[in-house]
Amino acid sequence: MSERLAEHTTTRVGGPARAWVTARTESEAIEAVRAADAAGEPLFVLGGGSNTLMADAGFPGTVVRLAFEGIEVREGAEAREGDADDQDSAAGGDRAGEAVVVRVAAGHPWDDAVAWTVEHGLVGIEALSGIPGSAGATPVQNVGAYGADVSQVLVSLRAWDREAGQVVELGAEELEFGYRDSIIKRSMLETGAPSPRWIVLSIDVRLRRASGAAEPTAPVRYGQLASALDVAEGTHAPLAVVRREVLALRAAKGMVSDPQDPDTWSTGSYFTNPIVPAAVRASLPEGAPAFAAGRAADGTELVKLSAAWLIDHAGFAKGFGLPDVAPREGGPDGRGADGAGLAGGRASVSTKHTLAMTNRGDASTEDVLMIARTVRDGVKARFGVDLHPEPMIIGTSL
Numbered sequence: 390m391s392e393r394l395a396e397h398t399t400t401r402v403g404g405p406a407r408a409w410v411t412a413r414t415e416s417e418a419i420e421a422v423r424a425a426d427a428a429g430e431p432l433f434v435l436g437g438g439s440n441t442l443m444a445d446a447g448f449p450g451t452v453v454r455l456a457f458e459g460i461e462v463r464e465g466a467e468a469r470e471g472d473a474d475d476q477d478s479a480a481g482g483d484r485a486g487e488a489v490v491v492r493v494a495a496g497h498p499w500d501d502a503v504a505w506t507v508e509h510g511l512v513g514i515e516a517l518s519g520i521p522g523s524a525g526a527t528p529v530q531n532v533g534a535y536g537a538d539v540s541q542v543l544v545s546l547r548a549w550d551r552e553a554g555q556v557v558e559l560g561a562e563e564l565e566f567g568y569r570d571s572i573i574k575r576s577m578l579e580t581g582a583p584s585p586r587w588i589v590l591s592i593d594v595r596l597r598r599a600s601g602a603a604e605p606t607a608p609v610r611y612g613q614l615a616s617a618l619d620v621a622e623g624t625h626a627p628l629a630v631v632r633r634e635v636l637a638l639r640a641a642k643g644m645v646s647d648p649q650d651p652d653t654w655s656t657g658s659y660f661t662n663p664i665v666p667a668a669v670r671a672s673l674p675e676g677a678p679a680f681a682a683g684r685a686a687d688g689t690e691l692v693k694l695s696a697a698w699l700i701d702h703a704g705f706a707k708g709f710g711l712p713d714v715a716p717r718e719g720g721p722d723g724r725g726a727d728g729a730g731l732a733g734g735r736a737s738v739s740t741k742h743t744l745a746m747t748n749r750g751d752a753s754t755e756d757v758l759m760i761a762r763t764v765r766d767g768v769k770a771r772f773g774v775d776l777h778p779e780p781m782i783i784g785t786s787l
């Protein structure tokens with residue numbers, strides 16, 4: 390019997406895969422992807438499953454889970470191959486400020502990589518502490534939090550290019566990063582394919598050497614984090630303290646994976662913050678947050694709204710759920726396949742944050758989507774603003 394996606398995703402939902410490969414090396418991953426593509430078999434590439442909502446029916450093809458790990462200093466810090474535990478020389482001394490390029494294997498848990506950089510006194514990704522999932526998935530949607538995103542440090546990545554049939558190296562500029570967006574993500578969204586053209590094998594990030602884990606580091610770019618650290622926005626705070634405060638802020642919002650806490654059984658933020666013409670702001674109630682977001686191609690001024698605020702003010706408070714109605718034919722365990730009338734307390738908005746759609750322990754994918762649909766439609770009806778999902782939804786739709 391094949392693996393169920395519910396066992397491998399943070400929302401703990403999703404049916405079985407027809408075939409399952411755990412790739413423990415890059416070559417195993419490439420081989421599995423190549424074999425599925427050659428056979429015309431649908432392919433889904435899985436990292437940590439923290440941004441994936443798979444249909445209850447499962448995946449009618451091969452799931453390749455990327456499970457190869459490793460951290461390697463490539464440049465600076467007397468670069469040595471594959472020697473993650475022997476890099477204490479990375480930090481400190483008279484070389485403070487020096488650039489250090491670190492390569493992280495795609496299957497390496499992202500937060501372990503962040504913790505490693507902080508321990509080794511390397512500045513640059515500490516504000517991205519606590520984001521679940523794999524390093525290889527971070528460029529896919531240009532993960533970000535607390536004023537930082539991966540595009541600020543990513544130099545290049547190595548990927549298996551399924552179209553070219555070879556390993557390629559893509560520089561940051563070729564990835565066309567945007568807000569929760571990249572050319573890799575668009576290669577799925579624009580074609581409807583369940584996997585991207587490029588399968589990331591490793592990423593190279595450029596960090597800066599601090600003079601020790603307790604030394605001042607990157608400018609703090611987010612108001613809430615600055616207040617927690619008791620420093621002015623744009624100024625510095627010690628590396629290890631930034632990580633600790635980010636983890637604490639995230640945990641309070643249910644944004645650090647915790648097997649004991651259903652508020653974290655989600656894909657994190659379910660909706661991206663909508664970017665709309667500035668004129669839309671005038672139609673919203675006073676107090677609706679809006680941040681400058683550049684201009685559209687035709688010159689229209691744009692603002693970024695807060696999806697969490699819109700959800701809350703459209704009447705969906707923390708913990709919002711839906712009553713159960715009679716189960717319908719066709720869904721798993723006798724529950725409806727069409728998404729109507731589901732949830733019944735099995736799924737809800739997180740009790741800690743209005744942006745997360747959570748599994749309370751017994752939800753199906755459709756249960757979670759039903760809550761998300763209700764929220765999306767309610768925000769549209771109340772404010773006329775479209776919310777767009779952040780996670781990849783495979784084999785079903787919002």
Ligand SMILES: Cc1cc2nc3c(=O)[nH]c(=O)nc-3n(C[C@H](O)[C@H](O)[C@H](O)COP(=O)(O)OP(=O)(O)OC[C@H]3O[C@@H](n4cnc5c(N)ncnc54)[C@H](O)[C@@H]3O)c2cc1C
Nearest residue numbers: 436437438439440441522523525526532533534589656657
């Ligand atoms: C509690 C919680 C908090 C979160 N907080 C944040 C946050 O603050 N900021 C943020 O940006 N995100 C956040 N997320 C979302 C998620 O953690 C990130 O998007 C993460 O990078 C996904 O990694 P993953 O390995 O789990 O991806 P998966 O869910 O395994 O995959 C996501 C998509 O990427 C593709 N993919 C995965 N690996 C590769 C690869 N190596 N090459 C090509 N494609 C690949 C998959 O096919 C899929 O389409 C949060 C999620 C949770 C559950």
